[in-house]
Amino acid sequence: xxxxxxxxxxxxxxxxxxxxxYESYEDFMSMYLKVLATRAQxxxxxxxEGKSVKRTNTVKRYVRKGIPSEHRPLVWMAISxxxxxxxxxxxxxxxxxxxxxxxELVDLVKTDLPRTFPDNIFFTKExxxxxxxFNILIAYAHNNRVVGYCQGLNYIAGxxxxxxxxxxxxxxxxxxxxxxxxxxxxxxxxxxxIVDIEVxxxxxxxxxxxVHQHVINLGLPWAVITTKWFVCLFxxxxxxxxxLRIWDCLFYEGSKILFRVCITLIKSNRGAIMxxxxxxxxxxxxxxxxxxxxxxxxxxxxxxxxxxxxxxxNSTITKLRARFAKQRREQQQKEPR
Amino acid sequence: MATNRTxxxxxxxxxxxxxxxxxxxxxxxxxxxxxxxxxxxxVKGQFHEYQESTIGAAFLTQTVCLxxxxxxxxxxxxxxxxxxxxLAPMYYRGAQAAIVVYDITNQDTFGRAKNWVxxxxxxxxxxxxxxxxxxxxxxxxxxxxxxxxxxxxxxxNGLLFMETxxxxxxxxxxxxxxxxxxxxxxxxxxxxxxxxxxxxxxDGDTPRASSCCK
Ligand SMILES: Nc1nc2c(ncn2[C@@H]2O[C@H](COP(=O)(O)OP(=O)(O)OP(=O)(O)O)[C@@H](O)[C@H]2O)c(=O)[nH]1
Ligand SMILES: [Mg+2]
Numbered sequence: 305x306x307x308x309x310x311x312x313x314x315x316x317x318x319x320x321x322x323x324x325x326y327e328s329y330e331d332f333m334s335m336y337l338k339v340l341a342t343r344a345q346x347x348x349x350x351x352x353e354g355k356s357v358k359r360t361n362t363v364k365r366y367v368r369k370g371i372p373s374e375h376r377p378l379v380w381m382a383i384s385x386x387x388x389x390x391x392x393x394x395x396x397x398x399x400x401x402x403x404x405x406x407x408e409l410v411d412l413v414k415t416d417l418p419r420t421f422p423d424n425i426f427f428t429k430e431x432x433x434x435x436x437x438f439n440i441l442i443a444y445a446h447n448n449r450v451v452g453y454c455q456g457l458n459y460i461a462g463x464x465x466x467x468x469x470x471x472x473x474x475x476x477x478x479x480x481x482x483x484x485x486x487x488x489x490x491x492x493x494x495x496x497x498i499v500d501i502e503v504x505x506x507x508x509x510x511x512x513x514x515v516h517q518h519v520i521n522l523g524l525p526w527a528v529i530t531t532k533w534f535v536c537l538f539x540x541x542x543x544x545x546x547x548l549r550i551w552d553c554l555f556y557e558g559s560k561i562l563f564r565v566c567i568t569l570i571k572s573n574r575g576a577i578m579x580x581x582x583x584x585x586x587x588x589x590x591x592x593x594x595x596x597x598x599x600x601x602x603x604x605x606x607x608x609x610x611x612x613x614x615x616x617x618n619s620t621i622t623k624l625r626a627r628f629a630k631q632r633r634e635q636q637q638k639e640p641r
Numbered sequence: 642m643a644t645n646r647t648x649x650x651x652x653x654x655x656x657x658x659x660x661x662x663x664x665x666x667x668x669x670x671x672x673x674x675x676x677x678x679x680x681x682x683x684v685k686g687q688f689h690e691y692q693e694s695t696i697g698a699a700f701l702t703q704t705v706c707l708x709x710x711x712x713x714x715x716x717x718x719x720x721x722x723x724x725x726x727x728l729a730p731m732y733y734r735g736a737q738a739a740i741v742v743y744d745i746t747n748q749d750t751f752g753r754a755k756n757w758v759x760x761x762x763x764x765x766x767x768x769x770x771x772x773x774x775x776x777x778x779x780x781x782x783x784x785x786x787x788x789x790x791x792x793x794x795x796x797x798n799g800l801l802f803m804e805t806x807x808x809x810x811x812x813x814x815x816x817x818x819x820x821x822x823x824x825x826x827x828x829x830x831x832x833x834x835x836x837x838x839x840x841x842x843x844d845g846d847t848p849r850a851s852s853c854c855k
Binding site: 458459490493525528540587591 | 692694696698700
């Protein structure tokens with residue numbers, strides 16, 4: 305196989321897997337580079353000399369088309385309003401890092417440091433990202449005692465670090481994600497996660513009923529398929545450029561985007577899912593659909609998430625969340641653990 | 642099976658007369674005790690010094706051959722952190738076998754393993770085969786859980802027990818084989834439909850499990 309012009313390590317430091325498909329990646333990149341070039345010009349004009357980014361419809365449209373990687377730190381901070389959080393407590397991050405730290409939290413975080421992106425050259429023992437990752441996670445665990453440290457945050461913080469190359473920016477973006485953008489995914493009972501999985505199941509049931517029925521019939525709960533999708537916000541699930549494009553929208557538009565991505569994955573792969581006739585092939589199918597060519601072609605994929613699922617209003621999601629949260633509370637009252 | 646997408650490991654290996662049985666197996670235990678490493682060793686014969694932490698659960702399959710039976714394991718490798726606990730019933734519901742793993746160098750993980758055993762005895766299928774694995778046996782110098790203590794506990798509770806090392810491969814195939822041997826391979830075997838709690842996952846499993854031996 306020709307290794308083409310692509311190095312065995314991608315631009316974010318991940319080693320390409322043995323089965324990496326250089327050919328289809330080359331196809332993708334030859335198109336995507338053109339997209340990137342036009343995009344860079346437009347953003348340069350928008351950002352100009354030191355202009356600040358506002359939450360306007362123009363910016364929203366630009367964000368949907370993707371933020372150039374060099375602008376991501378600044379733009380993410382602005383559109384998510386993490387910037388505002390930071391202005392209110394500018395010294396917070398440094399202060400927490402002065403310690404002291406609780407041993408239990410330190411042990412918990414340390415266990416996961418070498419287990420986060422072990423095949424990324426920046427996360428090896430010799431490189432320095434493990435130290436940065438420790439600082440972000442330990443600072444956050446002390447800052448938000450309700451969450452503390454939840455596995456999964458290591459991948460989110462790790463990818464924030466790779467994308468922003470800044471510990472402190474990563475800390476604020478992690479904080480804004482967990483506290484403003486997402487429901488309670490990472491708390492001790494993970495209630496928000498369990499509710500959102502129910503919400504997704506309901507949305508699939510109404511938007512792609514045959515797939516929903518088929519998956520239920522084969523005995524695979526949606527929670528089994530999608531826990532990692534929600535917890536990791538698709539990091540370690542979809543190809544990295546696709547994840548970052550999703551995060552662009554997540555920081556601007558909020559957690560609704562996650563449902564759009566889930567439904568797109570399910571609906572665009574309807575044929576493959578329906579062709580599975582047992583549990584094993586279905587479980588394997590959900591592993592492949594997050595790695596196939598349409599998941600890799602991030603630009604088309606991001607166009608698809610705004611078309612394929614059809615209308616998806618915030619009020620629908622709010623209503624469904626309220627309904628399943630209520631059901632869950634009632635259930636818990638009936639059967640105390 | 643024509644549309645099966647997975648690799649070679651689960652292809653029944655040609656022997657015409659053998660029965661093929663499928664069993665659902667779940668791995669439970671505290672984070673970082675080596676659940677994913679045991680599965681990786683068993684399924685791919687590999688070991689990674691730095692194994693990624695599992696989020697939710699990972700699904701793999703592997704086939705072992707006994708004398709006259711091919712046993713296909715559908716393996717759910719779950720996340721160990723306590724807060725993922727509420728998701729665990731989804732994985733052990735309808736499971737015919739479980740490996741509860743602890744780390745011999747860490748006493749807390751043994752306590753956690755006992756809690757998993759209790760929970761399985763209460764909530765999982767009554768016929769579930771449970772194995773206890775004291776992993777990282779290569780780190781005997783740092784041992785905190787005595788072999789005899791764990792063996793006694795396993796005996797009291799009717800569990801299979803082995804000390805394993807995903808790193809050196811010691812007892813890894815053996816523990817899966819021991820489970821395969823202990824699982825009922827008769828027509829009615831499998832135990833998927835047995836438990837009151839065997840909903841959802843079991844619904845899909847039931848027709849197949851009961852006809853598993855052809
Ligand atoms: N020395 C030694 N190390 C091991 C052994 N098994 C696993 N490890 C190491 O222990 C760490 C955790 O192993 P995992 O297999 O990821 O543990 P896990 O139980 O799957 O953890 P979670 O996914 O977080 O629940 C890894 O860095 C492994 O390399 C073993 O038998 N011996
Ligand atoms: Mg694991």
